[in-house]
Amino acid sequence: MDLSSLNKEQRAAVEDTKGALLVTAGAGSGKTRVLTYRIAHLINKGVKPHNILAITFTNKAASEMKERLDKMLDGVRGATEFNGVWVLTFHSLCVRMLRNFIDKIGFNKNFSIYSEAEKERLIKNLLKEKCPDSDKDEAKEIMNLISSAKTKGLDPNEFKKEYDYLDRIELIYDIFVGYEAEKEKSNALDFDDLLSKALDLLKSSSEARDFYQEKFKYIHVDEFQDTNDVQYQILKILANKHKNIFCVGDEDQNIYSWRGASISNLDDFRRDFKVKFYKLEQNYRSTKNILDLANKLIVNNKERLDKNLWTDTGEGDKVEFNVAYDEAQEADYVLKTVASMVRYGGYSNSDFAILMRVNALTRSFEEKCMAYGIPYRITGGFKFYERKEIKDLLAYLRIAANPSDSEAILRVINFPKRGIGDAAIAQLQNYCAIEHKHIYDVIKGIEQNDDLPKALVKKTTPFAAVLKCIHDAKAQLNVLDLTTYIIRLLELKAVYSEQNDENENRKQNIKELIGAIESYVKNNPEADVAEYLQNVSLYSDTDELDTGSDVLNIATVHSAKGLEFTCVFVVGLEDGVLPITRSFDSNSDLEEERRLLYVAITRAKKKLYLTYSQSRFMYGQRKPCMPSRFLKELGFSAPQPKPQYDEWGSGKSYGGYGGGYSKSYGGQNSYGSYANSYSNTSSTATQKPAISTFATHSSPSHLPPKQDKVDINKFKVGARVTHKKFGVGTIATVSGEPSNAYAEIDFEFGGRLNLSLNYAPLTLED
Numbered sequence: 001m002d003l004s005s006l007n008k009e010q011r012a013a014v015e016d017t018k019g020a021l022l023v024t025a026g027a028g029s030g031k032t033r034v035l036t037y038r039i040a041h042l043i044n045k046g047v048k049p050h051n052i053l054a055i056t057f058t059n060k061a062a063s064e065m066k067e068r069l070d071k072m073l074d075g076v077r078g079a080t081e082f083n084g085v086w087v088l089t090f091h092s093l094c095v096r097m098l099r100n101f102i103d104k105i106g107f108n109k110n111f112s113i114y115s116e117a118e119k120e121r122l123i124k125n126l127l128k129e130k131c132p133d134s135d136k137d138e139a140k141e142i143m144n145l146i147s148s149a150k151t152k153g154l155d156p157n158e159f160k161k162e163y164d165y166l167d168r169i170e171l172i173y174d175i176f177v178g179y180e181a182e183k184e185k186s187n188a189l190d191f192d193d194l195l196s197k198a199l200d201l202l203k204s205s206s207e208a209r210d211f212y213q214e215k216f217k218y219i220h221v222d223e224f225q226d227t228n229d230v231q232y233q234i235l236k237i238l239a240n241k242h243k244n245i246f247c248v249g250d251e252d253q254n255i256y257s258w259r260g261a262s263i264s265n266l267d268d269f270r271r272d273f274k275v276k277f278y279k280l281e282q283n284y285r286s287t288k289n290i291l292d293l294a295n296k297l298i299v300n301n302k303e304r305l306d307k308n309l310w311t312d313t314g315e316g317d318k319v320e321f322n323v324a325y326d327e328a329q330e331a332d333y334v335l336k337t338v339a340s341m342v343r344y345g346g347y348s349n350s351d352f353a354i355l356m357r358v359n360a361l362t363r364s365f366e367e368k369c370m371a372y373g374i375p376y377r378i379t380g381g382f383k384f385y386e387r388k389e390i391k392d393l394l395a396y397l398r399i400a401a402n403p404s405d406s407e408a409i410l411r412v413i414n415f416p417k418r419g420i421g422d423a424a425i426a427q428l429q430n431y432c433a434i435e436h437k438h439i440y441d442v443i444k445g446i447e448q449n450d451d452l453p454k455a456l457v458k459k460t461t462p463f464a465a466v467l468k469c470i471h472d473a474k475a476q477l478n479v480l481d482l483t484t485y486i487i488r489l490l491e492l493k494a495v496y497s498e499q500n501d502e503n504e505n506r507k508q509n510i511k512e513l514i515g516a517i518e519s520y521v522k523n524n525p526e527a528d529v530a531e532y533l534q535n536v537s538l539y540s541d542t543d544e545l546d547t548g549s550d551v552l553n554i555a556t557v558h559s560a561k562g563l564e565f566t567c568v569f570v571v572g573l574e575d576g577v578l579p580i581t582r583s584f585d586s587n588s589d590l591e592e593e594r595r596l597l598y599v600a601i602t603r604a605k606k607k608l609y610l611t612y613s614q615s616r617f618m619y620g621q622r623k624p625c626m627p628s629r630f631l632k633e634l635g636f637s638a639p640q641p642k643p644q645y646d647e648w649g650s651g652k653s654y655g656g657y658g659g660g661y662s663k664s665y666g667g668q669n670s671y672g673s674y675a676n677s678y679s680n681t682s683s684t685a686t687q688k689p690a691i692s693t694f695a696t697h698s699s700p701s702h703l704p705p706k707q708d709k710v711d712i713n714k715f716k717v718g719a720r721v722t723h724k725k726f727g728v729g730t731i732a733t734v735s736g737e738p739s740n741a742y743a744e745i746d747f748e749f750g751g752r753l754n755l756s757l758n759y760a761p762l763t764l765e766d
Contacts, residue, residue, distance in 0.1 A: 020273035027602035028285030048085035094198035113537035150192035151260030224249030228260035287316020373761035379555035568604035722766035
């Protein structure tokens with residue numbers, strides 16, 4: 001196998017195939033390349049593919065690694081098929097192990113996997129039973145506590161002992177115990193259980209432990225810094241026999257402590273195994289100017305291994321830093337820059353990403369995307385598999401795969417509507433509790449039940465008939481045919497027959513689901529319903545970001561980790577946003593916030609833009625904003641806000657600063673008064689990053705010159721215009737020069753908006 005395309009450090013790590021190895025791989029240093037080359041190298045040396053395990057953190061990363069391996073191992077039959085190399089996420093690995101051996105710890109192999117929504121609903125019901133006057137947010141808090149306990153490997157009793165200082169610990173403990181009991185009755189696991197039950201299995205079953213220790217002679221782990229305590233314990237057990245474990249990670253990109261990721265696993269790994277150490281520092285993604293900025297930031301962290309990213313790809317463009325008066329001005333700057341570069345610079349919308357610390361910042365960018373006709377996608381929004389009509393259909397499939405799934409039964413017992421309300425459901429549940437019967441069994445025999453009210457029996461009988469039909473059909477149909485059968489059985493075409501946008505969207509979503517199942521069946525012809533549901537359950541939020549479509553990506557930094565974009569805007573660089581307020585009192589939390597900004601910066605390949613807003617309306621109120629403390633570390637000196645407090649809290653888009661800004665939604669003087677008020681503050685010339693300051697509405701120096709000017713005379717006050725998104729409106733005011741003209745327009749449905757005439761998709765009405 002030809003390894004000449006690897007650099008010296010990469011090749012050394014690939015060729016070292018024995019024992020425990022830790023590769024600290026900086027952002028963009030080719031760690032996935034090293035992992036795939038090493039696996040291919042092992043197979044070419046004679047290692048059987050089925051003896052190799054590779055663990056990634058997203059389904060997308062696993063798919064990409066399998067594709068690379070297929071190309072590299074062309075001719076090696078079945079190298080990445082089920083019986084070949086296992087390239088999986090941690091959760092997928094644990095599901096496979098549990099499907100084979102979970103009966104050793106008292107569960108049925110056809111277990112359901114509860115989503116976060118189902119988990120929350122069950123905990124809410126338990127809390128309501130025990131404490132009817134509980135606060136609406138308390139269930140969420142208890143759910144998070146239970147999840148945190150499981151990532152630490154704690155059972156309810158251990159949790160109670162460790163968290164005995166909490167208020168109402170007895171109540172929380174009771175709900176934890178009840179939650180576990182309800183899941184066991186329903187033969188169901190939640191996401192945290194997939195890991196904790198797999199660890200229990202490996203600890204308690206010598207048969208399962210011996211099988212997988214022998215099977216996985218070579219283990220590879222990507223993003224090792226993101227492992228939690230339970231995941232590391234699983235790895236430690238699996239690697240205990242052959243001790244060939246290859247971990248790639250970067251402590252500078254450890255940004256998931258809130259999910260239980262433990263940076264101490266790096267130290268534990270070196271303590272538990274005789275670890276050989278490799279370092280990858282050459283970056284193949286970003287320009288020197290971007291990397292210099294990233295290095296300048298991250299060197300301020302103390303909890304890290306010493307490394308310095310470098311590249312031989314050249315200096316690249318200067319990093320742009322912009323100060324806006326408020327979030328509308330910030331969004332206007334960002335989206336006008338995108339529109340201009342797409343129109344004149346040869347870029348595509350998908351070349352750009354707007355990255356932010358919290359989803360709460362998306363609104364102003366979404367509004368400006370609509371105003372300028374830029375197609376966009378917000379990652380982390382309402383996901384496809386969270387839509388009601390999709391969850392309802394999947395619930396019927398869950399019942400087909402696992403009749404014990406009481407959550408699925410309760411979800412659809414009155415869908416389509418059968419007149420079975422909360423009171424009827426409560427009667428059924430009480431009867432089940434008294435008779436110690438499962439709800440599926442009670443419903444199945446409802447017609448012969450003389451103990452329940454006749455009205456309840458009558459209402460429930462049609463549902464019992466539906467469940468029987470599905471049970472009978474499951475044995476004869478694959479998952480695609482079963483789904484279409486259920487759609488006909490439930491007469492969903494009639495359910496959504498009323499002509500309105502909501503029903504049209506639901507029908508389109510169901511069609512999309514059918515298409516997705518059809519594709520799944522084509523690629524997995526032998527898969528049954530349980531395997532399909534497993535595939536859906538393991539669909540991750542980090543798999544939502546699709547960089548293949550020509551749309552602008554708006555995402556949190558967390559969801560963009562592992563991805564790269566030609567041009568990146570990092571927005572909302574204010575204290576309290578990035579870094580987040582809760583990190584101010586903890587050095588370790590503040591270091592994680594710094595790592596988060598480091599991750600954001602290193603997503604950029606060619607162009608990087610940083611923005612700070614002096615005022616922001618967020619969480620229901622407007623406040624002045626101090627620049628992020630990280631900006632000073634990067635070499636920027638940003639102006640401080642000088643608010644006139646009589647303007648705060650008005651909910652308007654203007655901030656009330658003295659000094660030349662009064663227009664809402666991006667007036668033409670938005671940035672001009674601060675054009676020269678900040679600078680690079682590095683003390684020596686050799687330390688200065690290449691940064692240009694840009695703070696006006698005129699075209700930045702890095703953009704091509706404008707090709708067209710607007711004839712303001714055509715856009716007169718009172719003229720009627722049409723906007724692609726907002727429809728018909730009337731021009732109220734026009735201002736600015738032809739190269740930078742604005743119009744305030746009263747739209748019939750969108751209200752009054754102030755839009756750039758050079759960028760907004762406007763046409764004059766005849």
